[in-house]
Amino acid sequence: MYIPPGPSLINLPKIPDDRGNLSFLENKSHIPFDIKRVYWIYDVPGGEAWGGHAYHHSCEIIIALAGSFDIVVHSGKRSQLFSLNRSYFALLVPPLHWKTMQNFSTNSLALVVSDSHYDPNQYIRDWAQFKELTNV
Numbered sequence: 001m002y003i004p005p006g007p008s009l010i011n012l013p014k015i016p017d018d019r020g021n022l023s024f025l026e027n028k029s030h031i032p033f034d035i036k037r038v039y040w041i042y043d044v045p046g047g048e049a050w051g052g053h054a055y056h057h058s059c060e061i062i063i064a065l066a067g068s069f070d071i072v073v074h075s076g077k078r079s080q081l082f083s084l085n086r087s088y089f090a091l092l093v094p095p096l097h098w099k100t101m102q103n104f105s106t107n108s109l110a111l112v113v114s115d116s117h118y119d120p121n122q123y124i125r126d127w128a129q130f131k132e133l134t135n136v
């Protein structure tokens, strides 16, 4: 599967059931990479923000499993805001995109699926360096 050059929303399967709904994702059929790591962000106080960095090479998929939050994704040239509040939408954030998660609702749960193992050297934390890397 092709990794788009910019952020994109993926519509995941949603199986309605009398007991509720079920959604899922599988390597390569719903997301364009093999999963190497999954982490989740929770207990974020309402209204709080998280993040503010980019990765050199890692690609991530973010899902609001519960509650809602906004994600601002900056390519270095333009900024896009995505409001996630349904667990069947997944936001794909490609490498070299600055991601800030904000406006968390109380008791929200953010699931992040990554194509890489955790590596602090993947992080770009300096905005000036990010602008330099993306303004090529």
Ligand code: TYD
Pocket: 037, 039, 051, 052, 053, 118
């Ligand atoms: P993160 O939110 O990715 O970055 P920041 O350092 O900008 O807050 O990570 C928060 C902390 O969690 C940081 O100390 C690194 C650690 N961490 C891991 O150990 N493994 C992981 O997979 C992730 C995402 C973070």
